[in-house]
Amino acid sequence: MALTVATWNINSVRLRLDLVLRFLAEQRPDVLCLQETKAIDDAFPAKAFAEAGYRHRIIRGMKSYNGVAILSKLPLENVGGHVWCGKDDCRHVFATLPGGIELHNFYIPAGGDVPDPDENPKFAHKLAFLDEARDWIRRERQGGRPMILVGDLNIAPLEHDVWSHKQLLDVVSHTPIEVEKLTAMQEAGDWVDAVRHFVPADRKLYSWWSYRARDWDAADKGRRLDHVWVTPQLAGGLREAAILRAARGWTQPSDHVPVVVTLDPGVA
């Protein structure tokens, strides 16, 4: 029985409810993880998702900023979310899926403009978050349970995860210090990058295109900021991965597009 998991930074779930419903109707993932929902829990459009077949959920939202959610056709157990860097700012939510797979949905801090932690507290926060997540993963993975980690990690780690490696070396999201810390986080859990599992490292791959470009499609100055990682025992069961570039061209789109991964949890 295959399992399809999707992740999407939606940049306001209320404004883009119709786009999310369209995505769910077209792709029918078992589970959808959202980031930047920008809605307190009472304002989250849970009913619309339940009517679309996604009756199970865990949501953690706040006013204006951040906010994450897991919406699922399958029952969710042991749901919750952790506080990171001492801030209860709704950047993480988790659940256990049928079959015992632990799913973690992250919204890692963007980090502001200036890539210097001494000058820019937002960048310092991002680096501290990555260190804390690395240490947490190291502990969490001791149990050896199958896990999936998804989200807007706000870092494009590989050279071809950005349109120009050279021109982005000083740009927050692709600086060496961020890439180093994200890689440490990945290695701490032996995570397999489920999308790069199917796409060679020398092929350009993006999940985000700035709103500021006049023509995002023609300029194609994207970055791969959204990721799906799986633990090694799930890697053998990976069947398919897709980044839905077309969603960037929908009416009033998010600047991120969905990343969708299908795996067979029964195959080691």
Next chain:
DNA sequence: ATGCCGTATGATATACGA
């Protein structure tokens, strides 16, 4: 990596995104 667009808010400017 410049650009100057998009979202949310006790708003008509400001913070934030990356």
